[in-house]
Amino acid sequence: MKPPVFEYERPPNLRAALDALSKHGGKAKLLAGGHSLIPLLNLRLISPSRLIDVGRLSELQYIIEEFGQLRIGALTTHNTILRSPAVAAGCPIMVEAYPHVANHSIRNRGTLGGNLCHNDPAFEMPLVVTLLGASMVARSARSSRTITAERFFKAPFVTDLAADEMLIEVRVPRLPAGHGYSFLEVSQRYGDRALIAAGCLLTIRYGTCRDVRIGFRNAVHNVFRIPAAEAALEGKAASAAVIDAAAEAAAKNLTAASDLHADEAYRRDVAATLTQRMLRIACARAGQAIAE
Amino acid sequence: MSDLEVNVTVNGRPFRRRIEPRLLLSDFVRHEIGLTGTHVGCENGVCGACTVLLDGLAARSCCTLAVQADGRSVETVESLGRVNNLSPLQRGFWEKHGLQCGYCTPGMLMLMTELLRENPNPDRETIRTRLNDNICRCTGYEDIVSSVERAVELMRGDKAVR
Numbered sequence: 118m119k120p121p122v123f124e125y126e127r128p129p130n131l132r133a134a135l136d137a138l139s140k141h142g143g144k145a146k147l148l149a150g151g152h153s154l155i156p157l158l159n160l161r162l163i164s165p166s167r168l169i170d171v172g173r174l175s176e177l178q179y180i181i182e183e184f185g186q187l188r189i190g191a192l193t194t195h196n197t198i199l200r201s202p203a204v205a206a207g208c209p210i211m212v213e214a215y216p217h218v219a220n221h222s223i224r225n226r227g228t229l230g231g232n233l234c235h236n237d238p239a240f241e242m243p244l245v246v247t248l249l250g251a252s253m254v255a256r257s258a259r260s261s262r263t264i265t266a267e268r269f270f271k272a273p274f275v276t277d278l279a280a281d282e283m284l285i286e287v288r289v290p291r292l293p294a295g296h297g298y299s300f301l302e303v304s305q306r307y308g309d310r311a312l313i314a315a316g317c318l319l320t321i322r323y324g325t326c327r328d329v330r331i332g333f334r335n336a337v338h339n340v341f342r343i344p345a346a347e348a349a350l351e352g353k354a355a356s357a358a359v360i361d362a363a364a365e366a367a368a369k370n371l372t373a374a375s376d377l378h379a380d381e382a383y384r385r386d387v388a389a390t391l392t393q394r395m396l397r398i399a400c401a402r403a404g405q406a407i408a409e
Numbered sequence: 410m411s412d413l414e415v416n417v418t419v420n421g422r423p424f425r426r427r428i429e430p431r432l433l434l435s436d437f438v439r440h441e442i443g444l445t446g447t448h449v450g451c452e453n454g455v456c457g458a459c460t461v462l463l464d465g466l467a468a469r470s471c472c473t474l475a476v477q478a479d480g481r482s483v484e485t486v487e488s489l490g491r492v493n494n495l496s497p498l499q500r501g502f503w504e505k506h507g508l509q510c511g512y513c514t515p516g517m518l519m520l521m522t523e524l525l526r527e528n529p530n531p532d533r534e535t536i537r538t539r540l541n542d543n544i545c546r547c548t549g550y551e552d553i554v555s556s557v558e559r560a561v562e563l564m565r566g567d568k569a570v571r
Contacts, residue, residue: 122429148477155471156454159472222467222543225466
């Protein structure tokens with residue numbers, strides 16, 4: 118179908134965009150790359166009275182490496198991030214997850230900020246930034262605040278942003294060099310919506326796993342980590358046995374989802390398998406190969 | 410709703426039109442410019458039939474507003490060869506039967522145009538991975554991959570031929 122009627126404006130800078138947003142608030146939608154918003158318009162699932170096109174605000178298209186963190190402008194496109202040497206060096210899990218984000222053409226136009234604000238329950242990037250312990254910088258015409266990823270993603274398709282606020286930057290803290298990471302996904306077709314997406318981060322210090330983070334998306338619920346699976350590894354030497362324990366904990370504690378594409382038992386099974394695989398990969402990358 | 414004036418370069422030619430902001434880029438090139446080579450499939454970003462190049466990058470024109478292309482350059486399938494003078498990519502599709510009904514073909518050609526510009530010598534796996542963007546319901550894809558491989562051969566030999 119075609120989009121419903123709306124007013125359109127393209128503010129010349131961030132200041133003007135925030136003013137427009139504060140003026141029109143809940144009746145307006147920000148247009149970045151448009152690859153989540155325009156399908157919703159075409160399908161007539163939403164009908165905002167106004168689109169504020171921020172897609173050309175080059176002041177929010179950047180990747181800056183700073184001491185201790187990576188700052189990514191909200192309007193940086195996926196493919197720009199995917200090809201960034203700074204991102205590859207600083208948060209390789211993001212680069213590993215990106216091939217699962219829609220497909221190349223969509224990554225040409227889609228932006229990180231748009232993706233995070235849409236928070237589709239099958240989207241990978243909300244999980245990745247949650248695992249990374251990233252924080253979101255939100256700005257309105259009146260104020261600016263920093264929101265932790267855990268707080269930012271409130272529910273499927275819902276974020277903590279107020280009607281007059283815009284996500285302007287994602288700050289990713291630098292992880293220790295040599296940390297282990299892995300991101301895996303099962304979907305019906307490559308590039309299709311995730312049935313289960315899984316990511317993990319860990320560090321190995323003096324032979325034991327530290328700062329273990331294991332999280333999932335199940336295409337139905339909000340982003341979640343599984344503390345019981347993390348605890349199965351935390352402080353222990355990596356071995357086949359503790360990885361099995363973590364996988365079991367992941368399957369048991371997975372937020373259960375059942376839909377047309379996969380029932381609950383299948384998703385639990387996939388979660389266990391992906392946990393085993395990704396922990397082996399992450400441990401190997403952190404310098405601790407696990408014997409079969 | 411107020412119409413907006415946009416200036417879009419399509420296949421190297423500048424066009425100025427007054428349009429509704431809700432006009433999709435796919436409909437802009439088809440209805441305003443009259444270039445109907447760009448096909449509209451699902452109209453919600455799933456199939457890729459409407460793929461054009463926007464400032465040189467493959468984009469789904471059904472998920473892009475024409476106003477987003479204002480001041481930019483669009484390339485459609487009409488920018489490739491002609492019936493009696495096919496481009497190497499089109500020639501590859503012709504020789505290797507890279508289409509049956511042909512509905513997805515303009516999108517496939519533009520998607521592969523971008524790939525071959527950034528990587529003139531892709532291997533089969535690279536082609537397959539990129540083809541993931543677009544859906545073909547006829548061919549089973551094998552012949553499309555072979556068509557692109559054939560185009561790569563033709564492009565390599567192109568200098569000698571021309």
